[in-house]
Amino acid sequence: xxxxxxxxxxxxxxxxxxxxxxxxxxxxxxxxxxxxxxxxxxxxxxxxxxxxxxxxxxxxxxxxxxxxxxxxxxxxxxxxxxxxxxxxxxxxxxxxxxxxxxxxxxxxxxxxxxxxxxxxxxxxxxxxxxxxxxxxxxxxxxxxxxxxxxxxxxxxxxxxxxxxxxxxxxxxxxxxxxxxxxxxxxxxxxxxxxxxxxxxxxxxxxxxxxxxxxxxxxx
Amino acid sequence: xxxxxxxxxxxxxxxxxxxxxxxxxxxxxxxxxxxxxxxxxxxxxxxxxxxxxxxxxxxxxxxxxxxxxxxxxxxxxxxxxxxxxxxxxxxxxxxxxxxxxxxxxxxxxxxxxxxxxxxxxxxxxxxxxxxxxxxxxxxxxxxxxxxxxxxxxxxxxxxxxxxxxxxxxxxxxxxxxxxx
Numbered sequence: 093x094x095x096x097x098x099x100x101x102x103x104x105x106x107x108x109x110x111x112x113x114x115x116x117x118x119x120x121x122x123x124x125x126x127x128x129x130x131x132x133x134x135x136x137x138x139x140x141x142x143x144x145x146x147x148x149x150x151x152x153x154x155x156x157x158x159x160x161x162x163x164x165x166x167x168x169x170x171x172x173x174x175x176x177x178x179x180x181x182x183x184x185x186x187x188x189x190x191x192x193x194x195x196x197x198x199x200x201x202x203x204x205x206x207x208x209x210x211x212x213x214x215x216x217x218x219x220x221x222x223x224x225x226x227x228x229x230x231x232x233x234x235x236x237x238x239x240x241x242x243x244x245x246x247x248x249x250x251x252x253x254x255x256x257x258x259x260x261x262x263x264x265x266x267x268x269x270x271x272x273x274x275x276x277x278x279x280x281x282x283x284x285x286x287x288x289x290x291x292x293x294x295x296x297x298x299x300x301x302x303x304x305x306x307x308x309x310x311x
Numbered sequence: 312x313x314x315x316x317x318x319x320x321x322x323x324x325x326x327x328x329x330x331x332x333x334x335x336x337x338x339x340x341x342x343x344x345x346x347x348x349x350x351x352x353x354x355x356x357x358x359x360x361x362x363x364x365x366x367x368x369x370x371x372x373x374x375x376x377x378x379x380x381x382x383x384x385x386x387x388x389x390x391x392x393x394x395x396x397x398x399x400x401x402x403x404x405x406x407x408x409x410x411x412x413x414x415x416x417x418x419x420x421x422x423x424x425x426x427x428x429x430x431x432x433x434x435x436x437x438x439x440x441x442x443x444x445x446x447x448x449x450x451x452x453x454x455x456x457x458x459x460x461x462x463x464x465x466x467x468x469x470x471x472x473x474x475x476x477x478x479x480x481x482x483x484x485x486x487x488x489x490x491x
Contacts, residue, residue, distance in 0.1 A: 197478075201478045262490065
């Protein structure tokens with residue numbers, strides 16, 4: 093009976109492995125394909141995304157990187173996926189593969205598990221948090237230190253602004269940097285502006301006006 | 312069924328085919344004994360509800376015991392078919408954004424773009440040189456999300472985009488990052 097019920101799981105695992113093999117066919121060496129299949133099947137069983145592993149294997153092969161070095165990079169990604177997933181769980185988000193992949197990217201860019209947890213604790217929904225993690229990673233890649241990076245992305249996430257506002261942050265930081273400001277100063281300045289806007293509402297002509305204060309009680 | 316083994320003529324007597332008088336004299340005593348035994352049989356209706364209930368309950372238990380064995384393979388096969396036949400990766404429905412890539416490389420003979428959006432294929436996305444300026448460009452429509460890429464100069468040199476943020480690629484080089 094148990095064997096019968098395990099059949100779908102076995103097939104799922106085979107399909108996962110088959111999917112990986114299919115995507116890697118002709119692109120990577122057999123030993124790297126085998127390693128990706130092994131790491132990918134294990135990652136998938138833990139609810140982790142496998143796309144970062146597949147992409148890194150293809151990238152390594154395309155760049156002519158020796159298989160041993162590709163294998164090291166793949167194992168590092170598998171660890172970072174675990175770290176990102178654990179950090180998100182600690183922040184209250186359970187099992188979202190896109191958010192985990194975005195968290196893995198943020199770690200690659202220089203952020204830590206605790207930075208990811210801090211963003212998850214803003215209470216943003218999974219989709220917004222995924223964008224926030226990608227943007228936080230991009231800001232880190234621009235040289236914004238983690239404290240200012242997480243401060244800026246957190247305040248923007250908490251403000252409830254649409255994802256497009258988050259996506260504009262790297263361009264804003266870059267334009268400030270072009271004027272000679274350091275990445276840290278640029279991010280801190282933008283975070284202060286976003287916090288002030290959250291307190292006082294959007295500038296005239298933007299967003300919905302705050303609700304009227306309640307009328308004073310009648311004597 | 313019984314210890315008696317009656318003569319065939321006596322059996323005919325019991326079946327009502329002949330009468331006692333039709334029997335030969337030496338069989339009449341046996342015939343009379345057979346009729347006496349037959350008359351002694353209790354002919355009232357017999358009801359055995361307990362037996363019936365126990366038998367039916369036993370059959371039901373057996374059915375219940377075997378039902379999972381009959382259903383489990385069917386369910387397992389159905390689940391396996393669903394898993395096997397569904398697409399491995401759902402088609403992407405992410406919105407698309409048009410992006411222009413630019414690299415200034417006056418000495419390059421050819422420049423292409425490789426990244427997560429084209430499976431890192433260095434031949435898939437060539438850039439076009441604009442006149443003699445040394446400016447190479449390509450315009451792509453990419454799905455919303457995050458992409459990593461690099462320019463490939465003269466098919467051998469992987470160069471990050473100088474105008475974009477970059478991260479370690481894990482192989483000692485840098486990948487440019489595009490977040491849409």
